[in-house]
Amino acid sequence: MIKLYDYVLSVNCYKQRLMMSILDVPYESIPVDFYPGWEHKGEEFKKINPLGHIPVIDDDGYILWDAHAILVYLAAKYDPSGLWYPTSDPRLLGETASWMLFAEGTTNTASAARLCVNLGYDFDLEACRAGAHRLFRVLDEHLWFREREGREWVCSGPHPTIADIALFPDVVLSEEGGIPRLDYPALRRWTDRVKRMPGFEGMPGIFPASQARQN
Amino acid sequence: MTPVASDPFTLWHPVASDHDVPHRHVHHGQLLGRELAIWRADDDFVNVWENRCLHRGVRLSIGSNDGTELRCQYHGWRYANRSAGCTYIPAHPADAPARTICNRTFSAVERYGLIWSGEDPVGEPPTIDVLESCAPFGLRNLPVNASVEMTVQYLQAHRFCPSGRLDAESVEMTVEMTVEWIDDYSVALTATAGGSSSGSASGSSSGSASGSASGSSSTAVFFVQPVDSGRSVIRGVLTETPPEGDQLAVLRHHAVGLNGLVAAIEAEAARLPAPEPIMPALQQVPIHLAELPEAPSGRIASLRVQVNRKWSTAEGVAAFELVPLQGVLPTFQPGAHIDVHLPNGLIRQYSITNGAGQSSCYRIGVKLEPDSTGGSVCLHETVREGDVLAISEPRNNFPLRRDSLRTILLAGGIGITPLLSMAQTLDRMDLGFELHLFVQSEDHIAFRDVVDGLGESVVPHVGLSPPETVGEIRRLVAEHPPHTHLYICGPGPMLEAARLEAAAAGWPDDAVHFEYFKNTTEIDDSSTFDVALARSALTLTVGAGQTILEVLREHGVSVPSSCEQGACGTCVATVLEGEPDHQDVYLNDSDHRAGDRMMTCVSRSKSDRLVLDL
Numbered sequence: 001m002i003k004l005y006d007y008v009l010s011v012n013c014y015k016q017r018l019m020m021s022i023l024d025v026p027y028e029s030i031p032v033d034f035y036p037g038w039e040h041k042g043e044e045f046k047k048i049n050p051l052g053h054i055p056v057i058d059d060d061g062y063i064l065w066d067a068h069a070i071l072v073y074l075a076a077k078y079d080p081s082g083l084w085y086p087t088s089d090p091r092l093l094g095e096t097a098s099w100m101l102f103a104e105g106t107t108n109t110a111s112a113a114r115l116c117v118n119l120g121y122d123f124d125l126e127a128c129r130a131g132a133h134r135l136f137r138v139l140d141e142h143l144w145f146r147e148r149e150g151r152e153w154v155c156s157g158p159h160p161t162i163a164d165i166a167l168f169p170d171v172v173l174s175e176e177g178g179i180p181r182l183d184y185p186a187l188r189r190w191t192d193r194v195k196r197m198p199g200f201e202g203m204p205g206i207f208p209a210s211q212a213r214q215n
Numbered sequence: 216m217t218p219v220a221s222d223p224f225t226l227w228h229p230v231a232s233d234h235d236v237p238h239r240h241v242h243h244g245q246l247l248g249r250e251l252a253i254w255r256a257d258d259d260f261v262n263v264w265e266n267r268c269l270h271r272g273v274r275l276s277i278g279s280n281d282g283t284e285l286r287c288q289y290h291g292w293r294y295a296n297r298s299a300g301c302t303y304i305p306a307h308p309a310d311a312p313a314r315t316i317c318n319r320t321f322s323a324v325e326r327y328g329l330i331w332s333g334e335d336p337v338g339e340p341p342t343i344d345v346l347e348s349c350a351p352f353g354l355r356n357l358p359v360n361a362s363v364e365m366t367v368q369y370l371q372a373h374r375f376c377p378s379g380r381l382d383a384e385s386v387e388m389t390v391e392m393t394v395e396w397i398d399d400y401s402v403a404l405t406a407t408a409g410g411s412s413s414g415s416a417s418g419s420s421s422g423s424a425s426g427s428a429s430g431s432s433s434t435a436v437f438f439v440q441p442v443d444s445g446r447s448v449i450r451g452v453l454t455e456t457p458p459e460g461d462q463l464a465v466l467r468h469h470a471v472g473l474n475g476l477v478a479a480i481e482a483e484a485a486r487l488p489a490p491e492p493i494m495p496a497l498q499q500v501p502i503h504l505a506e507l508p509e510a511p512s513g514r515i516a517s518l519r520v521q522v523n524r525k526w527s528t529a530e531g532v533a534a535f536e537l538v539p540l541q542g543v544l545p546t547f548q549p550g551a552h553i554d555v556h557l558p559n560g561l562i563r564q565y566s567i568t569n570g571a572g573q574s575s576c577y578r579i580g581v582k583l584e585p586d587s588t589g590g591s592v593c594l595h596e597t598v599r600e601g602d603v604l605a606i607s608e609p610r611n612n613f614p615l616r617r618d619s620l621r622t623i624l625l626a627g628g629i630g631i632t633p634l635l636s637m638a639q640t641l642d643r644m645d646l647g648f649e650l651h652l653f654v655q656s657e658d659h660i661a662f663r664d665v666v667d668g669l670g671e672s673v674v675p676h677v678g679l680s681p682p683e684t685v686g687e688i689r690r691l692v693a694e695h696p697p698h699t700h701l702y703i704c705g706p707g708p709m710l711e712a713a714r715l716e717a718a719a720a721g722w723p724d725d726a727v728h729f730e731y732f733k734n735t736t737e738i739d740d741s742s743t744f745d746v747a748l749a750r751s752a753l754t755l756t757v758g759a760g761q762t763i764l765e766v767l768r769e770h771g772v773s774v775p776s777s778c779e780q781g782a783c784g785t786c787v788a789t790v791l792e793g794e795p796d797h798q799d800v801y802l803n804d805s806d807h808r809a810g811d812r813m814m815t816c817v818s819r820s821k822s823d824r825l826v827l828d829l
Contacts, residue, residue, distance in 0.1 A: 137358075141470060144355050147234070148463060182243050182250075183358035183448075185235045192240055207288050210279035211645065213238045213257060 002027040003058040005048065007034035009118070011111045011169035012067035013055040014203045019071055019165050022199035025078045027057075035119050067107075068100050071162040083159040095155040099163035105135050106170035113177030125178075132179045136171070140184035147186060152193050160197065168194045173205050221399060223247055227340035228400065229329040229438045229450045232353055236261055236330060241285065243276035245442045247334060248493030250274065251321070256296035257282035258575055263332045264299055265319040265498075268292060275318070281643055283572030294318055297574040300546025308618040309725075311548050311611035319498055327452050328353040329438065334496075345395070345403065345434055345454045352462075354435070354451035354469045359477050361484035363400060363441045366449060369480045370402040370437050375472050377433040378457040378465045380408040400439050407432040435469075444490040449473060514776055516556040516605035518545070520577070525600050528580055529661040532629060533595050537577045537604065544574055547609035549636040550702075550730070553577060554607035554777050558597055563590040564778050566632035566704075566730075567609060568662060570639025577609070580661045582629040610777060612784030612801065613702075613730045615640065620698040622648040623691065625713055627684075627705020631661055633730055634704055642669055649674055651691060653684055653709065685712045695722045703729040707800075714803075724805040731800040734781040734817065738798050744820040748772060748829045749791055763788075763815040763827075772829060774815060781817035788815050793825035 006013045006029040020027050032054050033039040041052045049056045049065045056065040064070050075085035086092040109131035115121040153160040154167060172191045174181060181188055195209035202208055228246055235242045236255040244251040250266035252275035266274050268287040277288045284293040284302055291305040301316035324331045324340050328351050331340040359366050374392055376383045383390050388408050395403035408431045433453060440448040457465045520537040528534035552566045565579035581594045615637045622641055624634040631652060641648040652675045654660050666673055676687055701722060703713045710729055717727045740760055747754045757766045764786055767774050777785035781799030790811050797807045799814035806812060
């Protein structure tokens, strides 16, 4: 069974939990005392990941770190439909890669602001917030046009991809970092759609959505 | 202070676009510094509420919209569509929330693809002639970190291409821009392509529409929403909907142009000192909430409703849909009833059959009683569609818990009415339930359309004899699974049997809830006793043939009441001393044994003296 080196409040660990919950992949969560223990920075943990960060997975001896890389691996290996990481469609695959890189940006701004506020990280908070707003504006416009095209997800296909999973936690927890989403209504509607995916699970601060309307 | 036309707080402003409020979503909005939670119910009513749960002040925009109720994310308080009244407090699952728990609401009107609202808006939202005579086409809204004044000023000089000539700039065709009008919160612009400027400058607002037939001219109205002193939203509407295939290109064209405009506005705004944010005025607590309310006395018909629809919903059962003459109906919860004051002077109680938050009307079902003393006959024969009836505010003495793992609803005949409200509510919340309908025949199932919508949770039991009915009930309540509650409404004998069977099977009294149609107990009013009122410092004597309620009223002590026959629970009083002589069918056996509450309309005293908390 996959072991996930995990911290319940980490957005990057949550991305893995969400993906595995949606793909119905059983896993064992190995709690890491991220805060206040900084266990991931300790010598023992650096034997697993010399970079000293989580999440890390151990899939039957195969070790992989970096949140977005793990999403690629999980989808490629455990999604028989091939839709979450669309390797058979070069255009969709390109878009997925592009939005995964965009998600690095939201992690380094929106989620970084959250770490400053919640866990006392010493980043430039105002720069993180301004950066997040710049990216959210772009993403909101992008998703608004997706709705006009009759699409629901970040990439242009009819099915969500790992890019949605990579972006969702950074967006939906932004208010914890002092980044309101008042100006991004299309982004807010997209978070409802993600929450209604079959197999969706939340984390502290991420609540389920009401059921979609039938018919 | 007399409001002047330019006072932004008395004007209507757009606060969202139609596409911002899809079903089952809560839009986060802001107007003049005040945050709003804007949500569309399944019946398409758009609610604009202060974005603040009354309980702990948490934003309602993070709550969930289940189609009829908005649920706060923090402690799960639920608020009804339209009225914004609280329908359920999870920490008090057995109680009906007070009617005074109600969020602040603002008016909402949908017009031109926008939701219009305001702090204290006067009259109707503006009528825009060029948008009246056409099919308006909404552009993407753009938030701007700048004041309304600056945004409007920049918009005046905004340029775009006509929808039919998006290529105008690339082929170096001149596009003439005409300002149709400008005011504090909107700008209307017409773009005309063609290289020749003749005529376009003089184009009247009515003329601009005719020029667009060829696609070489487009008019856009840009409304600017004052979000806060230094923040706005541009909401653009084209007066003409482009052909389906061109729409995305038109939208993208405008998005690019407006993004450029917003960048220019924000660059200038950033150079200026940031204005102070608007502090939204806190609403004063209304007098009726700030002061202890005077207890309503008697059976007050404070509402007027119109019979919007009357139809036969089952054999011998007439259904009535009651709508407000104006405004919205008061909040009700599942299990609630209203008193209907009939044209012939009688007062009768009927349960509201709507699910929680289905608040556009009250629907009631009235069975024609063969031994009617005039109530059901009057409703069946005299009251017609269009008639106005006087009713009481809804009252809930039969509240539904929404925290049971499973709920069993036993309905006998027309006893379905309160249980139908409960069933719809449980169904929407995805809480497990069974609705057992004991009816003489299929034709006796009232509100068939609603019943059918509940799917397999409904179990009809058709044409059973009384012993068979008891046998069936015995089977249904044979054991008491943990966290399961039973609600019963039906004819007296069936209800009695169900209570006995449940008690015999080990159901505790607090898991068995019931509502009788009427109290068939033979009332013994031969006793004489004293009633001391602890709070009023009064001692009264109740003689044979009098009720406590009558004596209280004669002496000016207010007590609300409804059925006045010991069935509905409205006239309950707390007993401080003495032994009540219970003659009601509202309280259960445990309550009767405890003797700490009594129904003042029929119950009396076994001791010489009762002390009531009145």
